[in-house]
Amino acid sequence: MKIVVINAYVRENAGDAALLSVCLRHVKEAFPDAALAIAGMEDAATHRSFEGVDNLGSIRRYVADGGVPRSRRLLRKLVVALVGTTALLLPRALANVLLKLLPAEARREADAVSRADMVVSMGGGYLLARPGLDGYQNVFFVLLPVLLAQKSGVPVVFAPQSFGPFPGKPQRRLVGRVLRRAALVLAREDVSVGLLEECGVPARQVRRAVDSGFAFAPEVTSDWRSRLGIGTQEPLVGLTARRWLAPAAQERYERALAATIDALQADGARVVLIPQVTTDYLGDDDRIVERRTADYCRTSPLRIEERVDYRDLKGLYSECSLLIGTRFHSVIFSLTSGVPCVAIEYEHKTRGIMADLGLGEWVLPIAEVTHADLWALVSKLRANPEEYRMALQQRLPAYIAQAEEFPALLRAAAGANERERSERAEKVA
Missing domain, CATH: 3.40.50.2000 (Glycogen Phosphorylase B;)
Structure with a gap:
């Protein structure tokens, strides 16, 4: 089984590092034999792994890399947005050919999520939009790997996180379209549930959950x-x-x-x-x-x-x-x-x-x-x-016990997805 954890941030943000640490532990508890990879905001050339799990880099990191000039970042965004959007509109076989044109780092994430057995969008508070063009860009590039995974029939789980705000109607439509098709959506507070309802995601599709940081309990090592x-x-x-x-x-x-x-x-x-x-x-x-x-x-x-x-x-x-x-x-x-x-x-x-x-x-x-x-x-x-x-x-x-329920929810989501596939196969037969 191949599982890709996407939307990881950087280890210098202690909260997000804790969320990633707990997420990886929970995924391993749910699927002990799974092969894991991370797609996040750390440069794979600098940080090749996190707690022993390989880091691929990501589409988001590539298009937002502060180490390159602004004009070059803009070009990266245009190229990835054009290739990614076109791939989403094409039949799967043609889309796979087109995605090979992506730059190497973006291509690694696109290929990984398309070939995975499950994609987990880690906890945090990154699926939101500020007013202006930057807000639209954030929503698009956060969701692009999810859309590519869903196009390939890969189940996507949104680990406990906050959602919104989404001031633009197109933002709400895209968020609603993606999350309605997700295998599991976990929101860590009621405000997020309400904001997703405004996006057209019924409350019954969103499960209230607990921030994974409550399950972070490393040993004390310093005086x-x-x-x-x-x-x-x-x-x-x-x-x-x-x-x-x-x-x-x-x-x-x-x-x-x-x-x-x-x-x-x-x-x-x-x-x-x-x-x-x-x-x-x-x-x-x-x-x-x-x-x-x-x-x-x-x-x-x-x-x-x-x-x-x-x-x-x-x-x-x-x-x-x-x-x-x-x-x-x-x-x-x-x-x-x-x-x-x-x-x-x-x-x-x-x-x-x-x-x-x-x-x-x-x-x-x-x-x-x-x-x-x-x-x-x-x-x-x-x-x-x-x-x-x-x-x-x-x-x-x-x-804390509720925060530790995530492995069971992952297994249930995987089981439900497998049943849906079997039912579809039987109908085709």
Whole structure:
């Protein structure tokens, strides 16, 4: 059995690396003898594998490669879009011939998904569109490998993820067409289910699921307190930040974080700024934001400047007594370590998942963050963390167990697809 996991991101994004790690583990549990491959955003020439699974590169990476000039990227997009769209319109035999004209990296993914026995689009939050042409491009290039797989009769499973928004009607039509034909669609919050209904995907075709990050539990390998130079009894508060807003609003957000850091450190805690994402891709490096935030502080917080392995980073959150988390997988990493969190929402996944856990009151929208509002939640949580921890003890075990259901769902999807093939064969006979 051949299985291709598509839409992987980069290992410097600790949350997405954790999702890929769990996805690969779940696929192996479902199909122990399967041959696996990854199609993702890492250059196969630099990263030939991830946790022992071969990396093919991908169509998305090829057309968005920031290492080539913009004019060349545009040409790549035009060539791949033209060849890919034409192939989708042709009979399968002719399409296979045409796809051989794709550049090598794009051709590897196209060939792999067309010949696979199953394609798994990994969890995350990448099937969405911003206003403008970039939004249309994102939807098209995310879904192109799925369309090629479906054209060849390969079942496609969408692992637990968020969907939308989709501001354009053509975007919604394409998303609806593709997901209605999927073998399994898993949404990690109710908002995504509603957005898919707007795309014409009936709610009965979408299964509510749990973010796979809740099933990420690597062994702790580092003594983080020694690395940071703090005592075992010293209260440690973690904080994650990211670039998201227009410049003026971004500065207000960062200054609100800085004021809260100062208040925490004046109250006897030590604050560590944790870079959850440290990739050069699209300049999405949390260390840049955290340096600015630290500069706004009157008292210097602890900072981590090196790139830390996603498995090692998980252990740092377990050392914290509290997390103020903008990166949502930093919140998940902390919750699964029994650490109370105040979550700063930048996409609907944050509020949706926190509401699932009965923790909706601990969420602030990123564009509305002020020191006063943030400090009100933080001080309330510091005064009475036990109620929060008890809520986690009550709700998390079942939530984590639901995240571990993915292997069974994969086997069921494969079985259903095999039955459909047999029924079609009998009708033809």
